[in-house]
Amino acid sequence: MKSIVDAPDSLFQPNNHEKSVEEVDQVTIRFAGDSGDGMQLAGSRFTSTTALFGNELATLPDFPAEIRAPAGTVAGVSGYQIHFSKSSIHTPGDQPEVLVAMNPAALKANIKDLAPHGLIILNSDTFTEANLKKAGYESDPREDGSLQNFRVVEVPITKLTREALKDLDISDKDKDRCKNMFALGLSFWMFDRSLTPTLEWIEKKFASKPEIAKANTLALRAGYNFADTTELLPVHFKVEKAELEPGTYRNITGNEALSLGVIAAASLSKTGVFLGAYPITPASDILHYLARYTEYGISVFQAEDEIAAICAAIGASYAGSLGITATSGPGMALKSEALNLAVMAELPLVVVNVQRGGPSTGLPTKPEQADLFQAMYGRNGESPVAVVAARSPVDCFYKVLKAFQLAVKYMAPVVLLSDGYLANGSESWRLPKVSELDPIEVKYKQTLDNADKFYPYERDEKTLARPWVKPGTPGLEHRIGGLEKEDKTGNVSYDPENHEKMVHFRKEKIQRMKADIPKLEVLGTDNPSDVLLVGWGSSYGAIYDARERLAKEGIFVHQTHFDYINPMPSNAEEVLHSYKTVIVPELNLGQFAFILQGTFAKKVIPITQVKGQPFRVNTLVKRIKEILGK
Amino acid sequence: MKSIVDAPDSLFQPNNHEKSVEEVDQVTIRFAGDSGDGMQLAGSRFTSTTALFGNELATLPDFPAEIRAPAGTVAGVSGYQIHFSKSSIHTPGDQPEVLVAMNPAALKANIKDLAPHGLIILNSDTFTEANLKKAGYESDPREDGSLQNFRVVEVPITKLTREALKDLDISDKDKDRCKNMFALGLSFWMFDRSLTPTLEWIEKKFASKPEIAKANTLALRAGYNFADTTELLPVHFKVEKAELEPGTYRNITGNEALSLGVIAAASLSKTGVFLGAYPITPASDILHYLARYTEYGISVFQAEDEIAAICAAIGASYAGSLGITATSGPGMALKSEALNLAVMAELPLVVVNVQRGGPSTGLPTKPEQADLFQAMYGRNGESPVAVVAARSPVDCFYKVLKAFQLAVKYMAPVVLLSDGYLANGSESWRLPKVSELDPIEVKYKQTLDNADKFYPYERDEKTLARPWVKPGTPGLEHRIGGLEKEDKTGNVSYDPENHEKMVHFRKEKIQRMKADIPKLEVLGTDNPSDVLLVGWGSSYGAIYDARERLAKEGIFVHQTHFDYINPMPSNAEEVLHSYKTVIVPELNLGQFAFILQGTFAKKVIPITQVKGQPFRVNTLVKRIKEILGK
């Protein structure tokens, strides 16, 4: 059996026999409940245990939109999805096969995502008339046939939890808070997982509140034992350990990985990092995280707005620090004028855009890849910047390091694109040794050497970088600014030929970065194909899985992924021109497809989706087949 | 003889004979002097007389860069160029054939533009050692052979002017101020023009200062008479009247025409116009101009910055006015976040970008076409706006009207691109009758009609426009904003399918504008060709002339011009695909070429120039020939 949904109905029939354990390749489970139901916690505990057990995994939380909605409403539902497997994993799972729904609203909000024949475990105590109404149900879904396509297990979780804790001397509210542990215990049984890591965690977490610790422990065990004995659950499932590369692992979100990358940059460069930021969803966590690690040489500056944030970062870069600023789309729009100053001043600067749904305020908590045009073209004049995109949560760590490397080596701004999906999603990370990481070589110019005069716009022959001078360096005093500069001297110049020269220098400098970025890799080449799937950013995993699924159906396509959009890898043209059909799936209306067509004048076929959601592998498979006429 | 530079040297030899009058087809003359020398005035008087005489003409001033530079330096030189002709004209002239240089700096700054064999009239009194040094000359250019390729006429203009005015009771400074009139009188003789219009103008202008009027009159006549008698000028030239369409004409710059268009929009729509602006070169004159005509129903608001300027315009549009904001590149960058609000709120708004050299502060007084990407793509999310470009100074009038028409009819923002070349350049305009102008139909929704409820995002079937409701209208109270809206109701919605639908609506709405824009016209089709020159914006004239010049050499190419970049005219694909070779000249690194390639996946060949200067016809001809291998 590959997946739970493949299990024959018979397995779910209550019986008196021994409970069976069925092996499956992979599972996607989603915990969903009211914002106050502790679903993020349940999800992350499940994740930990699963990781310790040795599965590959990826996760995705689904927070309610910004404002706390009234309890019991669909708008207030909070979810957490985990995809775990015995083989390698590239997404947090398309459609959950198991849904744990703590109230009617959670059911309502998530049922449309559940795979057909999926398993629903619901807290039947909450299916009161009032709650059904709050959730917007006109009839009880348990009774009106709307769930007939699924396997439903109703558990009176509230009642059972209260019962388990009845002897404890804590408030009813505190008892009810333990419902998530009951659900978790039940889920652990469902997937044959050990309770030990969670029990240890409870011990530590509630060390100072022994009654609460006890309550959580009892609820967890109660859930497990209930599942083990009840007739409602005749079957449980097992996912074998994955064959993982040896090493130490941790589970990490994209925003955490990015923040760690920034901290690593400070260490690897032996230079201070300066973060200028203004809070904005879904980038704020980078600010929060880095503010806690200033001892690593990170100056954190919460500015009055996004403009001040980038300006301060530019000031810091000018002063010799590694300047970085992190934001999302609307903030990126505000930064565009100042980013152009960095282009003109030729200072190293990293600008992170954690993309969300647009335009305007748009869908602040939802992912989208629609700020690519803005990153490439959103400024006045000929204004080239490097554009790098992360493909997975863990990749955020490596890409921000790379962004700093490029920025410093070429004295140029680098835009790093992440998105809300990577930012909050997590996956397991085989941790690198610090000694394996590439250094960031910072070389300030410190003396005149043998020159007659200091030339702030004299360029390195290879990289075209101008010298980086820290104010405070004697003898190299100079002035820079946003007006066009004279070649070499950096003086203000309105000379026509000089302007054209400088425009080309700035463009060429970014192109020279090709020397420092890897070539495009093509995946799936075991079988020949004249179809190439081209992706960028966070859709990597979905495209990967789609390709593999197609291969299983005997449809062979190749895949390549652009981590670097400006400049493009040096073999980009060659790779693209080797295929008859080039398909570009992306979460926008075809921006990268347009860029490829504009760059290579080669027709490509976009697959677009703008729903504030990542691609489903299913959708991709279907759309690719349509295109290929299969 | 077609041009002065074709005149044989002999004609310029001093002789005792009767002075000859030679006929030429067209002339380009440039007046150049120190900022204080009154060259803009001389130029504009020359223009008036030439217009009244009946030539076709176009002009281009060349101001010094922003800050007043020390007198006598190259940075302080101010120039004014006039191109006039007996046939139709499309540019202010490539290279002047006549240069009037009032001091060494003026010579130094302009000599590189002068056509070979061109005529230089210089004020020899100013060629002192001190002035030569200030201008950065190491030796006297009159003596070191550097002018040998030109015809030089040295006139002691200062001395002769003083002499002519010696009997007047005004200060020496005031006398010296009349030098420009002497130079003008001399120029009038050179081109066989009447003094009368200028004499009348002086009379009126200095009505309250009779002594000054007299001084100007005497200087003007002295210049004319000197030229008429001196042996230094044995020849003068005549350019026949052009065959102009009957009508009333005036000479107008792009910024003036644009401002008049805004005033016309107020009249034609019978709706108030609201301009929100923040001063920035080269757009400020639109603010200055409109501030003088508020009686036409124009509210003019000088905001604290570009963001507030566009926001106030959005507020005004929301309140039922025609909102417009005008700026240049860096200001456009600042407006991008708010422009996206207009996209989401679906309000009519016109955003004018008078482009200048970039990136960053760049070359504030120089033209460039490098903000096209920014207009198209400079915002977060999928954020389509209409993009319209003016092709000539006069066209600015018609295009801003069109921009308002589209914005109101489709309830969408329209970006209008002008540039520094159009803004300050002028041409003669056959004035339209107001009754010939297309109306701007403003239809506010005022009642519920028979609906149950008001739906602020219910769309017109044809245009997809949503209703425009003025706050203050009873019964239609509603709320809008920058978060994604639900179809029809306009309520906040995070629903995936709804988002996708709305993203497509916003895109499609702009595409529907195709119905209101003319098809591409192809010029030069008298002769068949498989080469198409494609332009946009202000390079229209230069491309036109280049095509004609090529045709004279027997190289036939066709030309088309995109006044509308988003949406493109409905026959764009068809036209483009009918040519083997498509050449796209533009003042940037190939932005429109990229857009064409991206849109049609058809290889096009860019001709790029980024010098802060308009194309020269010469350059274009040369580059096109190179491409065609001719």
Next chain:
Amino acid sequence: MTKQYTKKDFASDNEVRWCPGCGDYSILTAVQKTLPELGVPKEKFVFISGIGCSSRFPYYMNTYGFHTIHGRAPAIATGVKIANPDLSVWVITGDGDALSIGGNHILHALRRNVDINILLFNNEIYGLTKGQASPTTHYGQKTKSTPSGNPSRPVRPLHVALGSEATFIARTADVLMKHMQGVLKEAYYHNGGTFIEILQNCHIFNDGVFKNILDKKIRDDRIILLEDGKPMVFGANSDKGLRINALGKLEVVSLEEYSVDDLLVHDVKNPDPGIHFMLADMEPPEYPEAMGVIRAVKEPTFGEQIRHTMKVHAEQAATPNLEKLLYSGETWTVE
């Protein structure tokens, strides 16, 4: 004749979605209760907001509403008011929206005296983005973005307003329902821009931040309710007052030692902003926090001025005639 409205007429059918316990609810109530008393047709009200919890406000009002972008509401409101002076325009903003990203627009709307009413919900935190420091967050306070304590000195909203030449400033609080309504009404009747700081409790991210001022038990000693023309008396037993000493400094005095005649008399129309600045500056424990209208001076409004110049123009200029204007300047005719 205008319809007699009730609070309900001003409630939209949007479900109100602030956290339970949020101070925003009572401000909404105060506004919905005040508007019916103004005798203005409902459709003439426009509520314009930026981004933040507070800025969701317009959705809940059954009037015209525009939920715009972060910090820019005053600029948008300026455009609305100039374009249509008949409207009663209200800006709803938060301490972050108004004073962090939007500080400059507040400054300019106030100095221009644009006839709009700005209500700043000051909860001394970023609510919507979940708890970062705002420009009014206490020095040293730990928040999500300042885990080791806020390194920035806060601004006081009314200082900023006075520094911006505001003609009307006032302070009130979510827990002072009646007082709030009174202040809102006075703001409505003021001809010119008004700026009202409303102390508002964010139950989730900054709970109790105004307890030391507004807690019922101590409130009367910690605030002074300023009234125009009245001597500045306060305290649970009305036994304290404010006077100005010879050095020009405000002093809290006991009415056992001083008589009411020694006290400062509140004068909202005092053109001199100095004393208003001192009043706005007062803070417990040394002083009571000033509540009510602190300043309300008459100055020309921006709208009046713009319309005035348009009128002057119209009088001086020839009757507007587009054709004439097009054909003006130096023209020539080809036959």
Next chain:
Amino acid sequence: MTKQYTKKDFASDNEVRWCPGCGDYSILTAVQKTLPELGVPKEKFVFISGIGCSSRFPYYMNTYGFHTIHGRAPAIATGVKIANPDLSVWVITGDGDALSIGGNHILHALRRNVDINILLFNNEIYGLTKGQASPTTHYGQKTKSTPSGNPSRPVRPLHVALGSEATFIARTADVLMKHMQGVLKEAYYHNGGTFIEILQNCHIFNDGVFKNILDKKIRDDRIILLEDGKPMVFGANSDKGLRINALGKLEVVSLEEYSVDDLLVHDVKNPDPGIHFMLADMEPPEYPEAMGVIRAVKEPTFGEQIRHTMKVHAEQAATPNLEKLLYSGETWTVE
């Protein structure tokens, strides 16, 4: 030992390109004369400006300089100062640059007390863009952008600074060379952000706008040179003074009627901003315009605070160890 510099050491080889007669020249001179007296190595000075005539200033200084973008210099300077606290950072800005587009950054730099010195060249006009109204242009004044008179009430730069909780504010003028130097020096020695308004004549677009204050013939009666600890005496014959009356209002009094002891004594360190606000507010003809340092109070600087929290962090946290940090949290090992 630091080299003994002269004015010339601070002049770059860029040709100075302001209009003849521009007040900017003398400000440049004052700065170039003051810096050598500070005993700071030349390379430690950084001049950061926005855009405007005034903002060309850094090009003429033979120090580090950054001519940035319109209005943003304080934000950029904040980054420079945090990144390298050893530098002496000076912001050069104009009335448009600082108070129109850049108002918000001024506000926040001052409230944070970032240790930078902001020199605002106030010529009450936009010079560089050729003569539009600025936020300090007089109400009703005709300019290129306000041909029928400026409809906006101006702000006063020092009001804005006080409203922003500035710890140091001062005023001086291009024509007061010695005074300017004195004020610049005091700014340098102030630990914290400083804000100096320099009245500057724009010879081309707003000539003589300060004549009614600074014209030599009347100057002594129109300005008061404030000195810390000194009674507020002024007038050509030192026969006038300032006192505060019982209503808390400043009054100009004649020293024939009053004695010097009745006058206010200037106290730059007065924590109460009220009187400083009144002093900053004074304007001829009713009052003399206040010149000199008006406020200079000690407060923690932003840099100190940031470094303090970094230190606290460093003490509390384990020794920074990147490898340890990477391997922290819940990890598991696959063998």
